[in-house]
Amino acid sequence: MSQKQNSLQRMTSKAIGKYFLDINMFNIPFSLVIGLTLGVFWSIITFSTFGILIGYLGFYFFKENEYYSYYNLGFTKSILIKKIWLLNISISFVVFLIYIIIR
Amino acid sequence: MNLLEITNINKAYGNKIILKNVNLICKTGEIIGVFGRNGSGKSTLLKLIFGTLTADSILIKINSETISQNNIIPSKTIAYLPQDTFLPKEKRVRAVIPLFFPNGDDQNKIFYAPQVSNFEKAKVGELSLGQLRYLELLIIGNLNHPFLMLDEPFSMIEPIYKDVIKDLLLELKESKGIILTDHYYNDVLQITHKNFVIKDGNKIEIKNKEDLVKYEYLNSNE
Numbered sequence: 273m274s275q276k277q278n279s280l281q282r283m284t285s286k287a288i289g290k291y292f293l294d295i296n297m298f299n300i301p302f303s304l305v306i307g308l309t310l311g312v313f314w315s316i317i318t319f320s321t322f323g324i325l326i327g328y329l330g331f332y333f334f335k336e337n338e339y340y341s342y343y344n345l346g347f348t349k350s351i352l353i354k355k356i357w358l359l360n361i362s363i364s365f366v367v368f369l370i371y372i373i374i375r
Numbered sequence: 376m377n378l379l380e381i382t383n384i385n386k387a388y389g390n391k392i393i394l395k396n397v398n399l400i401c402k403t404g405e406i407i408g409v410f411g412r413n414g415s416g417k418s419t420l421l422k423l424i425f426g427t428l429t430a431d432s433i434l435i436k437i438n439s440e441t442i443s444q445n446n447i448i449p450s451k452t453i454a455y456l457p458q459d460t461f462l463p464k465e466k467r468v469r470a471v472i473p474l475f476f477p478n479g480d481d482q483n484k485i486f487y488a489p490q491v492s493n494f495e496k497a498k499v500g501e502l503s504l505g506q507l508r509y510l511e512l513l514i515i516g517n518l519n520h521p522f523l524m525l526d527e528p529f530s531m532i533e534p535i536y537k538d539v540i541k542d543l544l545l546e547l548k549e550s551k552g553i554i555l556t557d558h559y560y561n562d563v564l565q566i567t568h569k570n571f572v573i574k575d576g577n578k579i580e581i582k583n584k585e586d587l588v589k590y591e592y593l594n595s596n597e
Contacts, residue, residue: 275478282477290463290474340461343427344515345475346451 287345291331291352292359294338298330299323299360312371320364324357376403377521379453379552380436381424386416387431393419395576401522401552406544408563409556410581410592411573417556418458420573421524424554425455437521454515456525460507464500468510471499475514485513490539505536512540516547523547525555529562541566560587 303323307315331338342352384397393416401407411417422428424435426447435442437452447453462471468491476482485491491513494506502510508528515523528544529537537559544553544566557563564570564584571580572590579590587593 279478279481283475286474286477335463337457337459337461338463340455340457341463341474343425343448344454344461344518344520346449348445348448351449 283345287342287347288352288355288359291342291347292356294331294335295324295327295356296360297327299327302326313368316364316368316371319367320357320360324353324360327356328353377552378402378436378438379424379522380434380439382434382436384420384423384433385431386419386423386428392576394423394573397573397576397578399424399554399578401554403521403550403552404548405569406548406553406555406567408560408567408570409554409573410558410560410563410570410587411556412592415573416576417573418526421455421526421554421556425453425524427455451518451520453522453524454518454520456511456515456523456528458526458530460499460511462499462507462511462514465498467498468495468502471510472514475518481517484517485510488513488543490536503533503536504531505533505539508532509536509540509543512543516543516551521551523551523553523555525553525557527557528555529557529559537562560584560593 299319300323303315303319306318306323339349379401381399384394384399386394397420399407409417409420419428423430423433423444424447426444430444433444435444435447437450442450442452469486472482472485476485486495490506490509494502494510499507499510512525512528528540532540541562544555547553555563555567569580570582571578572587572592574590574592581587581590584593588595
């Protein structure tokens with residue numbers, strides 16, 4: 273892999289990592305509340321579905337202008353949301369497997 | 376040299392026409408100033424070009440290749456400085472820079488730029504307006520994008536940073552084309568090559584401060 277590609281990949285990882293944390297900063301507490309009221313299964317489902325919408329709205333209301341950081345790095349909102357959705361689906365799948373095993 | 380051609384820009388909100396068949400060309404080495412009263416469509420123009428606002432009609436060409444509004448951001452051809460800060464306020468300056476520049480050499484261009492050592496340990500939210508604007512310009516200016524759209528780079532900036540920012544923009548224009556809008560017309564006129572006023576949705580080219588009076592952007596006693 274060339275140095276340029278490597279650099280681009282690290283930039284992508286850092287940017288997506290930050291957006292992942294920012295979105296899930298709102299998503300995780302919401303998913304935990306769902307977990308406490310409806311159970312672990314629904315908490316896991318929420319984390320990769322409706323919780324992302326809550327995270328998106330939280331980011332929109334409190335940090336909207338930070339989107340311009342991502343725009344300047346070449347990421348549109350739809351690219352960001354798709355990546356976060358894929359990451360959260362993967363995490364939910366792993367957590368769900370662990371939940372099934374220890375249950 | 377890179378060439379940005381924007382033609383047939385039209386934008387209206389309901390019955391209110393903001394921009395009426397505006398055309399604009401910007402090439403590497405140029406700084407273009409855009410003036411206009413509040414609500415005249417200056418920021419709208421920049422957002423339409425950057426693709427964060429949908430135009431009623433627009434044709435964008437970069438180096439003669441047509442590019443849709445939706446593809447401007449992924450193409451990384453235009454960087455944009457919004458009016459309000461886009462950097463995370465809770466992070467320290469030294470932590471923000473690697474978000475944009477993972478490569479150490481690129482980071483050093485920012486860290487060793489004039490004045491940056493004075494505030495690199497501070498949190499973004501603790502910076503003065505001048506420091507913040509300068510940092511933002513350094514960041515987007517050092518990205519590889521060939522064009523910059525700057526929305527009010529001089530607004531509310533302390534004089535010392537105005538000069539630093541002007542020097543930076545003059546340096547950046549050697550490798551980029553820049554379109555900027557600001558009410559601080561004296562600062563803008565000092566560094567621009569071409570200027571125009573947006574009035575009643577039309578783009579009117581101006582040569583000097585007298586033209587700003589003529590087209591009612593300034594009062595005659597200013």
